[in-house]
Structures are given as C-alpha cells and as structure tokens.
Amino acid sequence: MELKKQILRLLAEDGRMSARDMAERLDSDEKTIADMIEQLERDKVIFGYCAMFDETELPENAVKAIIEVKIRPERDGGFDKIARRLSRFPQVSSLYLMSGGFDLMVEVKGRNLNEVAMFVSSKLATIDGVLSTATHFLLKKYKEAGKLLQEEEPHERLQVTP
Amino acid sequence: MNDSKSLRKHIAPHIAELPKSGIRDFFELVNTMDDVISLGIGEPDFVTPWTIREAAIYSIEKGRTSYTSNLGTMSLRKAICDYVNREYHISYCPKNECIVCVGVSEAFDLAIRAITSPGDEIIYHEPCYVSYAAEIRMSHGVPVPVSTYEKNHFALDPEDLERAVTPKTKAIILNFPCNPTGATLTMEQTERIAEIARKHDLLVLADHIYSELTYGEKTPSIASLPGMKERTIFLHGFSKAFAMTGFRIGYACGPADVIDAMMKVHQYSMLCASITAQDAAEEALRNGENAMLAMKNEYANRRNVIVSRLNGMGLPCLKPEGSFYVFPNITSTGMSSKDFAVNLLNRKKVAVVPGSAFGTCGEGYVRCSYATSLEGIRTAMDRMEEFVKEVRGEK
Ligand SMILES: Cc1ncc(COP(=O)(O)O)c(C=O)c1O
Numbered sequence: 001m002e003l004k005k006q007i008l009r010l011l012a013e014d015g016r017m018s019a020r021d022m023a024e025r026l027d028s029d030e031k032t033i034a035d036m037i038e039q040l041e042r043d044k045v046i047f048g049y050c051a052m053f054d055e056t057e058l059p060e061n062a063v064k065a066i067i068e069v070k071i072r073p074e075r076d077g078g079f080d081k082i083a084r085r086l087s088r089f090p091q092v093s094s095l096y097l098m099s100g101g102f103d104l105m106v107e108v109k110g111r112n113l114n115e116v117a118m119f120v121s122s123k124l125a126t127i128d129g130v131l132s133t134a135t136h137f138l139l140k141k142y143k144e145a146g147k148l149l150q151e152e153e154p155h156e157r158l159q160v161t162p
Numbered sequence: 163m164n165d166s167k168s169l170r171k172h173i174a175p176h177i178a179e180l181p182k183s184g185i186r187d188f189f190e191l192v193n194t195m196d197d198v199i200s201l202g203i204g205e206p207d208f209v210t211p212w213t214i215r216e217a218a219i220y221s222i223e224k225g226r227t228s229y230t231s232n233l234g235t236m237s238l239r240k241a242i243c244d245y246v247n248r249e250y251h252i253s254y255c256p257k258n259e260c261i262v263c264v265g266v267s268e269a270f271d272l273a274i275r276a277i278t279s280p281g282d283e284i285i286y287h288e289p290c291y292v293s294y295a296a297e298i299r300m301s302h303g304v305p306v307p308v309s310t311y312e313k314n315h316f317a318l319d320p321e322d323l324e325r326a327v328t329p330k331t332k333a334i335i336l337n338f339p340c341n342p343t344g345a346t347l348t349m350e351q352t353e354r355i356a357e358i359a360r361k362h363d364l365l366v367l368a369d370h371i372y373s374e375l376t377y378g379e380k381t382p383s384i385a386s387l388p389g390m391k392e393r394t395i396f397l398h399g400f401s402k403a404f405a406m407t408g409f410r411i412g413y414a415c416g417p418a419d420v421i422d423a424m425m426k427v428h429q430y431s432m433l434c435a436s437i438t439a440q441d442a443a444e445e446a447l448r449n450g451e452n453a454m455l456a457m458k459n460e461y462a463n464r465r466n467v468i469v470s471r472l473n474g475m476g477l478p479c480l481k482p483e484g485s486f487y488v489f490p491n492i493t494s495t496g497m498s499s500k501d502f503a504v505n506l507l508n509r510k511k512v513a514v515v516p517g518s519a520f521g522t523c524g525e526g527y528v529r530c531s532y533a534t535s536l537e538g539i540r541t542a543m544d545r546m547e548e549f550v551k552e553v554r555g556e557k
Contacts, residue, residue, distance in 0.1 A: 009459065024470060025463035025536070152209065160189040160202035160513055162292045162341075 003028060007036055008045070012146070015049045052145055061109045064093075064138040065116045067124065068102040070131040079103060082129045091119050102134070113137065180299060183292045184519030188503065192513045199542045201530040202513040204341065206405035206486070210442075211453030214404060217445030218438050230437050232429045233421075234262025234413070238440045241447040242413050246398070250370075250383045252391055254415040261421050261428060262435050262443075266371045266399040266412040271297055272424035273367050273395045273414060277333060278303040285326050286335035287318040288521030289342055289489070291369070294335055306331070309523035312491060315480055316345035320354035327358065333365035334358075336384060339372035339484020342520045342529035346483040347381050356387045365420075366394040371412075372485040374403035374454060377462050385415075392417050402486075403454050404446040409439040461486050464532040464539055471543040472530070475550050486533045489517065493526040495553050503528055509552075510545040 006026050010017050019033040026033070040046045055061040071082050079097055083104055087095045094107040106124070110116040117135070125133050141149055170178070185202075192198055209215075233239060239256035247253050254260050263269040270293065278284065280302035286294045288307040295305035308326050310316045323334065334355070338347045347355070359366050368384055385394035399412025414424060428434075446454075465481070465488070472479040472490045479490035492502045499516035506512050515531075517524030532539055 006459075010463075024467050027466040027470070157203060157205070157207070158189070159192045159198060159200045160185055160515060161204040162183065162185050 004036060052147060060111055063110050063112055063116055065108050066136045067106040067108060067120060068134040069104040069106055071103050072129045072131055176299060180296055185292055185515060188515060198511045198513050199538050200513040201534060201542055202515045203531050203533055205407040207533050208405040208457050210405050211450055213449050214442050214446050218442040221438050221441035226437050228437060230434045230440060232425055232434055234435060235440050238262055238444045241444050245447045246415055250386055252386045258418040259421055260413060260415045261425055262413050262440060264410045264432055264435050266397050269397045269412045269414040272427050274298060274301050275427050276423040277365060282332040283328060283330045284333050285331060289517055289524035290520055291337060291341045307521055316343035317347050317351055320351055320358060324358050327362050331364055333367055335367045337369040339376055341485055342487050343489045344482020344485045344487045349381055352381055352384050356384050356390050359393060360389050368394055368396050370398040371402050375458055375461060375486060376484040378483045395420055400443050400446055404450050409442055411435055411439040411443045464536050468532050468539055475547040486531055488530050489527045491526060492528055499525055499528050506549050510549045512542045512545050
C-alpha cells in the first residue's frame with residue numbers, strides 16, 4: 001500500500017514526526033495516518049522507536065565491538081538456537097546470521113575494552129557450539145543508520161534563479 | 163572610446179533592445195538583504211547525488227581532461243539514447259541523432275539558431291521560462307507568445323495555438339511540465355498539438371527538463387506520437403532531475419539533419435561539453451535513478467504542504483502535476499504581482515518571483531519554488547500568511 005510505504009519512509013527519516021505533519025506532506029488526514037501507524041505497530045512492522053545520538057555520552061556504551069563468530073550448527077535448529085541464546089545478553093546490541101567466512105556477526109557494547117573483552121572470553125567463547133571469535137573494536141564512526149555524522153557544509157546558492 | 167555612452171552605439175541593436183530578465187532585477191533586490199527565505203530558486207536544493215559526484219572525481223583522477231567528440235562521448239550518447247528509449251519510447255541513433263550540450267540552455271540555443279531564418283515566427287506558451295523569447299530574438303526570429311490560463315490549469319489550449327499559426331510560423335516550443343506554472347498536458351491535448359504541427363508542417367521544440375518530476379501519470383512526449391519524431395527536437399538534461407545544475411550538461415535528440423545543423427553551430431561556438439560533466443551524466447543515467455526518485459518523493463511531499471498552505475491562506479493555487487513550482491493567484495490582495503513580491507520581501511523577507519517575469523499573462527500570480535527545505539517552506543508560508551492577513555486588513 002502506497003500510504004503505508006510513505007509513512008514508513010517519513011518515520012525512517014524522523015521517528016518523531018507527528019501524524020499532523022505527515023498528513024500535510026502526504027495530502028491525507030491526521031486520523032488516517034494515526035490509525036495506519038497504530039496498525040503498523042500492532043502488526044510489528046514498526047517494532048520500536050529510538051533516538052540516534054552520540055553514544056559515548058553514555059558510559060555504558062562507550063566502547064563498541066563487532067565480533068565475528070563461527071559456530072557449529074546444531075542438528076535441529078541449525079544456527080537459530082545459539083543465535084537466540086546469544087541475542088539475550090544485554091551487552092549484545094545487534095546480531096545477524098551472515099553468509100561468507102563466518103556465521104554470526106555480533107555487535108557488543110560496553111564501558112571499556114576490558115568489559116567487552118571479558119564478555120567475549122567468558123561468555124561468548126565458552127558457549128557450547130561456538131568454534132571461534134574474532135573481535136574488532138570500533139575506532140571512529142562516519143555514518144550510522146543512514147545518517148552522516150559529519151554533514152557537508154551547505155554552499156551558497158543564488159537567491160533567485162530562473 | 164572609454165566612455166560607456168560612446169560604446170553603446172557599437173552594441174548590435176537587436177541585443178541592445180533585448181530586455182533584461184525580470185528575474186534579474188528581482189535578484190538584485192533580494193541580494194541586498196540578509197536572512198531572506200527564498201522561494202525564488204529555480205534549481206534543486208539537493209547536492210548532486212554522491213554516486214554522480216564520485217564518478218566525476220574518478221574521471222578526473224583517471225586523467226580524463228581532454229576535449230571529446232563534438233557530439234559528446236559515444237558512451238554517454240548511447241546511455242542517453244537507451245534512456246530516452248526506455249523512458250519515452252522514442253528510438254534515436256547515438257551516432258547521428260543525439261548531441262550532448264552545455265545544459266538544455268545550449269541545446270535550446272543551438273536548436274533555435276539552426277532553424278531560425280530572419281522573420282521566422284516561433285510560437286511558445288506563456289507564462290514560460292525566461293529565455294525563450296530572448297533566444298528567438300537573438301536569432302532574428304519573431305517570438306509569438308500564446309497565453310495559457312488558470313482555468314485550463316495553464317495547459318496550452320490547442321485551439322489558441324492554432325489561431326497563432328501563420329504562413330511564417332516555423333516551430334512551436336513546448337515545456338511541460340512547465341516552468342513557472344508546473345502545468346502538464348493531457349494525452350488529448352498533446353495529440354491535438356501534434357496534429358496541428360503535422361497539418362502546418364511545423365517543427366516542435368520539446369523542452370523536457372522537468373519530465374522526471376511528474377507526480378501523477380507521465381504524459382508521453384509529443385516526439386513519440388506518429389509522424390512526430392521526424393519533426394521534434396527533444397531537449398533534455400540533468401540539471402533538475404539529477405540536481406546537476408552546476409555541471410552544465412544537457413542534450414538534444416532529433417532528426418539527423420537537424421542534429422547535424424546544430425552540431426555545426428556547437429562545433430564552432432562550444433566545441434564540446436566538459437568531459438567531467440559528460441562522465442558524471444553517464445553515471446546519472448546508469449546508477450542515479452534511486453537518488454532521483456528519492457528527491458522526487460521529497461518534492462511531492464513539499465508540493466502537498468505548499469499547496470495546502472497557500473489555499474489555506476486564501477491564495478488560490480492549483481496543485482500542479484510537475485516541476486517544483488507552484489503558481490498561486492494573488493489578485494485577491496489587490497496588488498500587482500511585482501508589488502506583492504516586493505512588499506512580501508521588504509516586510510517579511512520571503513522571496514517569490516512575480517509572475518509577470520514569465521510573460522504578461524503571468525500578472526496576478528507569483529512563482530513559488532518548493533526546491534527548498536520543508537522547514538524553510540513552512541516558515542515562508544507562516545510569514546506569507548501574516549503578510550496576506552495584514553494586507554487584507556489594510557484594505
Ligand atoms: C524550462 C527550462 N528549460 C531550460 C532550463 C535550463 O536548464 P539547463 O541547466 O539544462 O541549462 C531551465 C532552467 O531553469 C528551465 O526551467
């Protein structure tokens with residue numbers, strides 16, 4: 001449905017956009033939009049809202065690492081069982097099953113290098129079925145969730161042109 | 163001879179008599195002020211999509227810094243002809259039916275110079291892009307404007323067009339979606355205009371620069387109708403759809419004889435378009451579609467906002483099907499379009515362009531461009547609403 005897609009496009013840009021604002025942009029009315037959003041939430045198409053901010057502001061998120069994990073698939077359940085188990089740890093902020101040279105990509109956040117390293121060695125690596133891990137710490141962020149962290153300087157445009 | 167007055171007599175009369183664009187005057191006025199929100203801008207506010215900029219950088223890195231064939235690089239011409247075939251269903255041969263130019267501006271200039279003999283009449287619809295009449299005059303042709311009206315959604319009425327045809331008529335210029343009205347043509351109107359062109363043996367210059375920015379269903383190009391490819395010069399470019407105004411790149415497709423004639427003028431006056439811009443344009447056609455559609459989607463949202471705000475403040479405004487302009491009717495304020503624009507600028511620091519800059523029948527309207535951030539549009543609309551209220555109160 002076109003309106004549904006348009007609402008999702010706007011929310012992807014600005015999760016706090018009001019139904020009224022959307023209605024004006026999409027030439028619809030507030031109630032239709034609000035109802036549609038509610039439906040999207042009920043259907044779990046929209047499964048949450050969160051702010052994007054400089055995470056180093058929070059001490060518990062000061063360090064971020066991406067960990068490549070190789071695992072032994074299980075007879076029934078394949079990769080899912082281990083993946084689900086790992087995803088329950090609050091330190092894990094994202095987790096994906098990957099094609100290629102490793103199986104799971106785990107994003108972990110912590111207060112400092114040590115905390116993340118401890119989590120990897122004492123929790124992640126010791127889980128039965130985990131064959132190996134390779135931990136990559138993030139040094140600098142340039143772009144996240146489609147947003148450039150350093151916007152280009154706007155340049156002067158002529159004020160009136162044909 | 164150093165005195166400017168004595169030099170004036172050396173200026174060719176047909177250039178000396180050429181009026182300066184009304185937009186230019188207004189630009190000078192706006193430029194003296196700070197903190198203006200401008201709805202007067204006829205170019206995208208987006209920067210050129212990165213994939214296109216990156217291709218330009220790569221082209222320079224590779225040392226592609228030479229002239230190209232007069233017609234443009236073969237690979238770009240192929241990409242253009244493929245694109246025109248895919249999007250407009252007209253098949254042109256990249257070898258001799260396509261020429262790459264420095265913007266639609268140059269393509270238009272070449273077309274007019276190639277076809278106009280002194281005294282030839284060329285018909286165009288008003289309100290329109292500011293260059294048409296001047297270009298015709300510079301080629302010693304006679305510009306013949308045909309007015310379009312709000313009641314017809316600013317589409318060119320084929321019957322009005324036919325009444326303007328004389329034995330001296332050489333060509334018709336069509337620009338739909340239209341700058342400044344945003345108007346588009348219906349299929350019936352296009353067919354009827356094609357019929358008139360065939361009947362009176364006229365050429366058609368179709369300026370398609372805003373075609374990608376069509377929000378409803380896209381009307382086919384007149385060049386794709388039966389018997390029309392052989393009499394249409396299809397003008398198009400990258401400035402608007404791909405936000406590439408600064409690259410200065412466009413093209414013309416048409417019958418080999420016409421392209422050959424245009425090529426001669428181009429060869430002697432311009433040589434070729436910049437190779438960097440040509441490489442960038444090729445990337446736009448090959449990989450720029452997603453970025454283009456995202457910009458178009460944003461324009462569509464802004465259009466909805468600006469149209470509803472203008473109508474809400476009592477300035478009747480059609481909802482145009484294309485381009486990034488709206489053309490509200492300001493006659494209810496009792497002001498001329500120039501007074502409206504000047505007062506709005508002085509009192510509220512919002513720049514719009516008086517409709518009269520686009521032809522006499524643009525009087526009573528102003529052009530508002532929505533190629534500006536939505537935030538800017540909303541603030542401009544708030545200020546304009548205050549202005550309209552104040553003006554009505556003063557009356
Ligand atoms: C109708 C129309 N034609 C042509 C042009 C010129 O475009 P280009 O940048 O390709 O020279 C413009 C630019 O504003 C325009 O509005």
